[in-house]
Amino acid sequence: MSVQQRVICTICSERYRMTDQILAGTCGHVFHDECLDRWRLESSTCPICRSEESVYFQLYLDFEEPSTSPGQDQSQGQSGSTVDSEYSGIMREYETLLYETGVYREEIEYLNERMEAITLRNSQLSSDSD
Ligand SMILES: [Zn+2]
Numbered sequence: 001m002s003v004q005q006r007v008i009c010t011i012c013s014e015r016y017r018m019t020d021q022i023l024a025g026t027c028g029h030v031f032h033d034e035c036l037d038r039w040r041l042e043s044s045t046c047p048i049c050r051s052e053e054s055v056y057f058q059l060y061l062d063f064e065e066p067s068t069s070p071g072q073d074q075s076q077g078q079s080g081s082t083v084d085s086e087y088s089g090i091m092r093e094y095e096t097l098l099y100e101t102g103v104y105r106e107e108i109e110y111l112n113e114r115m116e117a118i119t120l121r122n123s124q125l126s127s128d129s130d
């Protein structure tokens with residue numbers, strides 16, 4: 001998948017990040033907490049639709065960070081990519097285990113059959129020796 005995060009704050013034209021404080025208005029427009037604060041020093045209307053009644057509440061977004069801005073975020077560490085690779089690693093391991101389970105199941109069935117045969121043989125032998 002090559003879906004890029006292109007949701008931006010209209011006030012500062014920056015993309016939203018997981019760590020940003022994001023506010024959504026009842027008019028439907030979304031801005032950075034700090035950008036809206038700055039805006040509201042000058043105007044009480046929504047920067048986009050000029051709605052005056054809009055009430056803002058904090059928005060908690062859950063999205064994958066695009067990994068296209070190297071350098072800037074390194075001090076903060078922890079991008080989504082480590083979780084991603086960890087997840088696909090787990091899935092791969094799961095598939096391997098699933099496959100192995102199938103193999104072992106066949107083997108167990110085979111061993112069970114052999115044990116049955118041996119038990120049968122054993123009981124025949126012990127009855128023979130009587
Ligand atoms: Zn902003």
Ligand SMILES: [Zn+2]
Nearest residue numbers: 027029046049
């Ligand atoms: Zn608005």
